[in-house]
Amino acid sequence: MLTKKEIHHCLDTFGEMFPDAHCELNHANxxxxxxxxxxxxxxxxxxxxxxxxxxxxxxxxxxxxxxxxxxxxxxxxxxxxxxxxxxxxxxxxxxxxxxxxxxxxxxxxxxxxxxxxxxxxxxxxxxxxxxGVPAIAVDTHVERISKRLGFCRWKDNVTEVEAALMKKIPMDEWSVTHHRMIFFGRYHCKAQSPNCPECPLLNLCREGKKRMKRKAGA
DNA sequence: CTCCCGATAT
DNA sequence: ATATCAGGAG
Structure with a gap:
């Protein structure tokens, strides 16, 4: 599990990587x-x-x-x-x-x-x-990123993941962070290819380090 | 827990 | 061939 300081570093990094993360589902109302x-x-x-x-x-x-x-x-x-x-x-x-x-x-x-x-x-x-209601929707990307990075525990269900994120992220950043985490998961830390070698968060990511070690051994 | 389910990436 | 994709209901 990441410390509060580490989590805020993650949030800052998400913001640098995907400053304009947004809902990509087209809709007019x-x-x-x-x-x-x-x-x-x-x-x-x-x-x-x-x-x-x-x-x-x-x-x-x-x-x-x-x-x-x-x-x-x-x-x-x-x-x-x-x-x-x-x-x-x-x-x-x-x-x-x-x-x-x-x-x-x-x-x-x-x-x-x-x-x-x-x-x-x-x-x-x-x-x-x-x-504009503050909320963190936990989809497949948010769940995967939260677990890989250590925002929550591995065995947490989606309800527990949402609670953990709401507790650790300031409420006025819930919606922005939620979209940035989706972009981070969709375009960088993908389910099948996390791209750990080019990840700015590798040094604090337990999963990423494990992955890199496995790769080095093979 | 299982089922629903086609399109796409790997 | 198999895994994954902005999950939800029974």
Missing amino acids: PFELVIAVLLSAQCTDVLVNKVTKGLFEKYKTPEDYIAVPLEELEQDIRSIGLYRNKAKNIQKLSHMMIDELNGIVPETQDELVKLPGVGRKTANVVASVAF
Whole structure:
């Protein structure tokens, strides 16, 4: 586990490497962001943007999503993967938006997670990106980076990872740091190729040092 | 814990 | 061929 000083050095480095880290899911309003994040489960942002480009032309409102048969919506998002669950959730979510929310996307995590297909991570992204609520959404990248670098314990589940990060990072930096960690994970410390040899954080990264040692032995 | 799942990188 | 991708629900 890293010390507070080491963690702040990491945050500074993230900022130097990715000063303009941001949400890469294309969207024009909070409702489109909800749909985009829901679709992004176990799928790359690039592919989501490819699909939502046409999707958001065809479907503008919750009413539009429930006006078509489920099978049609499934086909419209099929290339995303997990498309049956996602299509079903989008229609259920649209019904809830109309029946209970007056067509307005809620601004708090607690309200957002009540929507079908919206869990803690999606709720945090929407609250943070669309409404400026301080939050740290723990996705696959944030979890991997937190564990490799030692922001949390290896065995922590996503809830524990989020708690650890919220405890160790100043609240006014939650949202920025969250995006920078995603960029760091997506473009530098990748799942399959961490690029330790060129990493500015190698000297304080236990995983990185282990990796380098293994490589040297082989 | 398992299942959902196509596209892409390695 | 296999791992991974801005996870969530049962």
